[in-house]
Amino acid sequence: MAMSDAPAEPPDRCEIAVVGGGIAGLSTALFLARAGRDVVLLDKGSPWGDSSGANAGTLSLQVKRTEMFEMGSTSIGLWAAFGTEMGIDVGFHQPGGLRVAESDEQIAFLREYGAEQEAVGFEFEWLEGNQLHDLAPWLGPEVRAATFCAADGYASPLIAGPSLIAGARKAGVRVISNAEVTGARTAKGGYRLSIGRRSLECEYLAIAAGGHSTKIAASLGVRLPLWVDCNMLTVTEPAPRIMDKVVTHIGGIMSLKQHVNGTVLIGGGWQGRGKFSRQTREIDPLAWVQNVGLGARIAPDLKTLRVNRAWAGYEAVTIDALPLLGRLPGLENAYVAAGARGGFHMGPGQGLVLSQLILEGETGLDISRFDPARFPQ
Amino acid sequence: MSKTDFDRRIATGLDRGEAFTFTFDGMAVTAYPGESVAAALIAHGRRKFRETLKRDMPRGLYCGMGVCWECIMVIDGRAAVRACMTVAEPGMKVETQHGLGPSPNTAPTEGSAS
Amino acid sequence: MNQADLAIVGAGPTGLSAALVAARAGLKVWVFDDNALPGGQYFRQLPKQFRKTRKTVYDKEHGRASELFTAIHHPNVTYLPNATVWENPDPGILAFAAGERSGRIEAKAILIACGASDRPVPFPGWTLPGVVTAGGLQNLVKGARVVPGERAVVAGNGPLLLVVAANLIRAGATVAAVAEAAPATARLWRNLPRLLQAPEIVKLAVNYRGLMAKAGVPYRCGETVIEARGTDELEEVVLAPIDTRGRLDRTKARTVACDTLVAGFGLNPSIEMYRLLGCDMSYNSYRGGWMPKRSDDLETSIPGIFAAGDGAGIGGVEFALIEGKLAGTVIARNLGALDERTAAIQAAPLRSRLERFRKFRVGLERVYAPPSTWTELATDDTIVCRCEDVSLGEIRAREAQGFTSAFAIKGSTRMSMGRCQGRNCLPTLAAHIAARDGIAVEQVAVPRGRPPARLVTIGDLLQEDLPAPVFPTDPHLPRGEEVI
Incomplete structure (x- = not known):
């Protein structure tokens, strides 16, 4: 969902340029501005107009790879803090999440996965049979086991977008729409970005432009290998409460949640028809019905609800499903945050890391596994 | 004037058949076979069908053709049923919809999910 | 998958007349409709259970309607009531929800005949129970012979206000005021030659005005509703004149007590199907705003997809009936069921009739063209x-x-x-x-329509027999294309 679009021209220079008005870029810019730095945020269209506005908003620790726990936990903490400490309502709720399994094979996988998660200190509860159905009577009979993670929740992309844009502006970020960075090169004391016919000089550069990061980095001679999924999302009419947890699925990809306003969001990363290279994104009507059908098997009350709309949005991912987070190889004062699976969830944490790298030159989080230099240049 | 005292059905040239009743918020309302819930309610001066979630505003029949969703009510326990598109049945339980309406039986009892 | 020569979306005057022509020519036709009974809004029927004891004024369309309704019984026609066409998953294919019959259909031609609905114009108090659209009032009267109140005000713009007023009067309701925003009466004489291209419609209008005069119902042109008031239901409306420069004069507002306000601001074509299909659109404020671009054969920018009736630009029932027949004819010709010569002979009178009604429509549009800014009635609280x-x-x-x-x-x-x-x-x-x-x-760029075209119940979607899904082996890994 495209958000703010107040017309403004980019300035000629600034201290820090952040490219990309999604959750990672806005978080980076917000944290830097709150630290008193001079930040310009550039978006090729409208901030929040791409993946951040089009995703499911799921904040689920237990669906993430174990390497992502620290970043995932930090991010959930930040999602909570936007509202409680920064006065930015992002529609954050933490009802806890169930990761469900239906078949023997899935139950075995859930156990195996749980063991790996426990090994890195992750806390969850194992539920099966009556215990599970007493906690969640709205689950379908085919759901036989689940892990429950109290930390799981969601943020509302619709609420978060306008709030974060307004919050960033209030903190002093100059948010510029329709400012596509078509190229970048090193310049004296920093970087010069081409924005159409204009240019912007900055000391620090933070790229958080999802799948578009590849092209921008390439103009600086850096290779950022990314793939882009085209995920389908579905939202129902607002309905009385039919479920009270965030649900994910161990076997089939799926996420389910019911918002405070009663709408149920069905996601999970079923692929629509779309090509990032052509900027097309449509639903695939067959896979879409399968996606919705899986949701209705897990929470059968869904069958009585009407679908209001469905859409598809991009998600940029690396080939090892870990983010590209840190300094651009071979360059000073240029950073990237892109390609995290579950990038909406991870956005605030990645923003924190980039802001710390720019402010202090280091971060307390272990980002060694995410070093963009791990891929051959 | 009691609202059940009158009938806004046009009588001329029509045999509507055998009247029956359904309940609207517990009170009996007369209807005829094939009539929509909305028509039967309006015939008896019942025009407020729901209150909105966000502002508790009263709403009733507006477009009358299933497009606007303003006339949604709780019918036989099910929320958000369009009164203009639903044929009244004997013994049907029609209720004013407050906000989202009631949850199905399997729903969380606390309703605390947020 | 279901197969058809022609799939028609909408069983109103357009869809039914097209179905009849196409089926008679030998095409296998499927007709999908949102409603329980055929007829659309104009030919909306009373419940099947109601029995007419004698002919009344409401039965004047009985003849035309009865002939149209034979379409659904034609052996070449499959008619699906209570059906929602929700997506065009692939070229030539429609997905529909209709309870247990939900599924997909592949058709050689598609006719979109989805009609229109009332144009929404917000003003303070317009959400109060007791405020209904002109279409809503008509449906209550046609579909149930019920009027929504005892004392009504009719306000808005366009000839439908006259029909509404007449229906209320016939039903015994008091019509306290009819407020037409356009200076229609003053423009009448200038446009009479055009209007007389359709004398049958002019005659109807004269009858309505006669009925209003006899009942002492004033018809004020250059006046609009600016507010509806009441606590839980409508109690009164405020009307204000529009001056010669087209501006509201709130200083001369008057308050009229009423329990019903019929607000009819004209109609908008239902365009969701065209948006889904990706048809090229054009804008014409006189005909309801956005509508599909069409050839003389009523074909949209997408070959094989046709559009007719009010859903392709507001024209009224006569247009709808003729366009439906014309669409049925050209589709039958295109699919080889009618030879060129027969089709041309069949189409010729339709085209000339259409031409006559086009002239009439221009006259009507000139008479009822409202001042441009009169709809800016909403306040911050609206x-x-x-x-x-x-x-x-x-x-x-x-x-x-x-x-x-x-x-x-x-x-x-x-x-x-x-x-x-x-x-x-x-x-x-x-x-x-x-x-x-x-x-x-x-x-103004507005968000495009997303599937489904209309709300569809998930349970209905799952009636379809679909192949089992294939899950990715590792959901963390990319499934899309590499960025180059």
């Missing part, structure tokens, strides 16, 4: 999005924060995200932005 309860004030607050495009307003207020899928508010939002920015309405 609800502009009924489904999500969004007020104009909320929109203005977001605009002040820099959320100015239709997309940004939608995203930040939830406007147009409700069950009506924007039908009842996107025209308002576009008009608001156009007025704010001083641009034409058609230049």
